[in-house]
Amino acid sequence: xxxxxxxxxxxxxxxxxxxxxxxxxxxxxxxxxxxxxxxxxxxxxxxxxxxxxxxxxxxxxxxxxxxxxxxxxxxxxxxxxxxxxxxxxxxxxxxxxxxxxxxxxxxxxxxxxxxxxxxxxxxxxxxxxxxxxxxxxxxxxxxxxxxxxxxxxxxxxxxxxxxxxxxxxxxxxxxxxxxxxxxxxxxxxxxxxxxxxxxxxxxxxxxxxxxxxxxxxxxxxxxxxxxxxxxxxxxxxxxxxxxxxxxxxxxxxxxxxxxxxxxxxxxxxxxx
Amino acid sequence: xxxxxxxxxxxxxxxxxxxxxxxxxxxxxxxxxxxxxxxxxxxxxxxxxxxxxxxxxxxxxxxxxxxxxxxxxxxxxxxxxxxxxxxxxxxxxxxxxxxxxxxxxxxxxxxxxxxxxxxxxxxxxxxxxxxxxxxxxxxxxxxxxxxxxxxxxxxxxxxxxxxxxxxxxxxxxxxxxxxxxxxxxxxxxxxxxxxxxxxxxxxxxxxxxxxxxxxxxxxxxxxxxxxxxxxxxxxxxxxxxxxxxxxxxxxxxxxxxxxxxxxxxxxxxxxx
Numbered sequence: 001x002x003x004x005x006x007x008x009x010x011x012x013x014x015x016x017x018x019x020x021x022x023x024x025x026x027x028x029x030x031x032x033x034x035x036x037x038x039x040x041x042x043x044x045x046x047x048x049x050x051x052x053x054x055x056x057x058x059x060x061x062x063x064x065x066x067x068x069x070x071x072x073x074x075x076x077x078x079x080x081x082x083x084x085x086x087x088x089x090x091x092x093x094x095x096x097x098x099x100x101x102x103x104x105x106x107x108x109x110x111x112x113x114x115x116x117x118x119x120x121x122x123x124x125x126x127x128x129x130x131x132x133x134x135x136x137x138x139x140x141x142x143x144x145x146x147x148x149x150x151x152x153x154x155x156x157x158x159x160x161x162x163x164x165x166x167x168x169x170x171x172x173x174x175x176x177x178x179x180x181x182x183x184x185x186x187x188x189x190x191x192x193x194x195x196x197x198x199x200x201x202x203x204x205x206x207x208x209x210x211x212x213x214x215x216x217x218x219x220x221x222x223x224x225x226x227x228x229x230x231x232x233x234x235x236x237x238x239x240x241x242x243x244x245x246x247x248x249x250x251x252x253x254x255x256x257x258x259x260x261x262x263x264x265x266x267x268x269x270x271x272x
Numbered sequence: 273x274x275x276x277x278x279x280x281x282x283x284x285x286x287x288x289x290x291x292x293x294x295x296x297x298x299x300x301x302x303x304x305x306x307x308x309x310x311x312x313x314x315x316x317x318x319x320x321x322x323x324x325x326x327x328x329x330x331x332x333x334x335x336x337x338x339x340x341x342x343x344x345x346x347x348x349x350x351x352x353x354x355x356x357x358x359x360x361x362x363x364x365x366x367x368x369x370x371x372x373x374x375x376x377x378x379x380x381x382x383x384x385x386x387x388x389x390x391x392x393x394x395x396x397x398x399x400x401x402x403x404x405x406x407x408x409x410x411x412x413x414x415x416x417x418x419x420x421x422x423x424x425x426x427x428x429x430x431x432x433x434x435x436x437x438x439x440x441x442x443x444x445x446x447x448x449x450x451x452x453x454x455x456x457x458x459x460x461x462x463x464x465x466x467x468x469x470x471x472x473x474x475x476x477x478x479x480x481x482x483x484x485x486x487x488x489x490x491x492x493x494x495x496x497x498x499x500x501x502x503x504x505x506x507x508x509x510x511x512x513x514x515x516x517x518x519x520x521x522x523x524x525x526x527x528x529x530x531x532x533x534x535x536x537x538x539x540x541x542x543x544x
Binding site: 045155243 | 425
């Protein structure tokens with residue numbers, strides 16, 4: 001039994017969807033979330049810059065005595081996961097491999113789609129892992145660069161012509177190509193589940209990156225004897241950001257899908 | 273006559289719309305553009321940080337022998353213009369005051385609207401300058417947070433239901449409030465001129481920040497005998513960035529509204 005907290009970080013607040021999944025899957029665990037809101041988004045930056053930022057994020061989180069870290073950021077996972085794992089003596093889980101394993105488990109026709117930010121799709125990281133795990137899989141990647149700003153501006157609800165138009169443009173080519181499994185490869189996308197399901201239809205299974213990472217982390221903690229006492233109490237969560245978003249409570253409530261009334265604490269990430 | 277180049281900088285690539293305006297208004301001048309793409313956006317950062325970044329941007333540009341600098345960034349102008357002017361012995365022009373003077377010149381009913389990013393509207397900078405220049409003016413500010421990502425994703429053309437829906441939502445309250453002048457207070461917005469005009473109607477005059485700064489710079493150069501030889505040749509432009517964006521050519525071509533085929537050179541801004 002290990003009551004130390006789990007660290008979770010992302011380039012911004014989107015990673016809070018992973019916090020939501022962790023709370024459902026590991027309700028007893030204490031969580032410490034860091035969102036690098038001063039430097040969001042990471043996606044367009046160079047590999048060196050992303051690694052530099054990711055190292056600072058991990059150094060900040062490790063200023064607490066943690067038992068594990070979940071990287072809720074696809075960009076950091078695809079560029080820096082192995083380096084961070086080599087440099088830090090605690091379990092670190094990314095978002096890519098658990099998600100790919102799940103997608104390969106559920107696909108029947110071996111045609112898997114992946115939607116993510118432009119940087120993630122260009123990195124080819126999901127595709128590389130899918131092919132390593134199963135060389136016979138056919139992968140169709142599609143960047144959806146407007147999904148993040150639309151979600152952050154509250155446009156994720158069915159009936160909104162803006163999100164529905166953009167979603168149809170992005171997703172119809174994937175549907176036409178006959179995929180039976182679609183990876184939601186960005187922290188923001190779980191909020192678009194209903195919109196995406198409306199376009200893709202019931203025959204396509206959606207696999208959400210944050211949720212699969214939370215299951216992977218649960219397996220790792222169990223295997224290492226690192227779980228908190230189960231059923232004993234409900235673990236809380238502390239939120240840190242590198243720049244105070246004016247409406248943290250509103251945005252955080254959207255991603256966590258519950259009303260939160262506490263503010264995030266601001267830290268100076270340049271000092272880490 | 274002075275053939276030295278003019279420096280232009282912005283937190284990112286949006287300032288290229290000011291380069292476009294300079295090329296039309298001062299076609300003989302040689303331009304050197306710096307976009308701080310590694311640290312974009314500046315808007316959410318503290319005043320000290322913005323001043324520190326702006327000083328580095330100016331130091332880099334002044335590693336060339338310049339005759340003047342245009343700050344294409346609203347955030348830098350509103351936080352750091354006077355300090356930079358005091359510290360550097362060459363003309364430096366910002367985007368706010370020339371734009372406000374123009375808006376006050378064209379308004380008849382003294383109701384001026386201003387659209388910009390959330391950070392700019394919250395800073396109240398345009399509003400403060402407008403009121404200083406004319407205490408009787410009524411100012412209506414409206415943040416348009418989705419305009420930048422929509423423009424960067426190529427959705428700025430009439431007939432696109434996405435940009436048209438978003439533009440109507442943002443702009444109709446300003447129209448209903450009876451403004452007769454609208455300041456486009458963000459470097460990206462000149463690309464939306466046609467969309468914005470369609471919503472606001474012909475009775476509302478649009479004032480574009482980058483364009484007014486270019487006119488102000490022209491006046492300053494003329495007054496100081498600093499113009500290049502007129503009509504002699506066409507001045508070129510060199511582009512520098514602090515982090516290589518994956519598709520600089522595509523994005524730069526959008527902002528400059530011409531196809532460019534040369535890459536930007538990357539520099540390490542931390543060394544300045």
